[in-house]
Amino acid sequence: MQTFLLVLALxxxxxxxxxxxxxxxxxxxxxxxxxxxxxxxxxxxxxxxPCDKKKARMAxxxxxxENQIH
Numbered sequence: 001m002q003t004f005l006l007v008l009a010l011x012x013x014x015x016x017x018x019x020x021x022x023x024x025x026x027x028x029x030x031x032x033x034x035x036x037x038x039x040x041x042x043x044x045x046x047x048x049x050p051c052d053k054k055k056a057r058m059a060x061x062x063x064x065x066e067n068q069i070h
Contacts, residue, residue, distance in 0.1 A: 050058070
């Protein structure tokens with residue numbers, strides 16, 4: 001039980017330090033590999049024809065942009 005509490009306290013301290021770092025710097029935690037853009041992909045799904053859910057989401061986003069007040 002003592003080991004569990006020690007590890008729990010350690011995790012809580014690390015989360016607290018990360019939260020303080022975010023509050024101070026306003027920067028999100030990011031990876032060092034560059035993400036999918038380093039692989040030459042523009043998006044996570046590199047399909048030529050998007051699925052129906054993606055098409056509906058894109059249409060909704062387009063409609064929102066058209067109705068947006070400038």
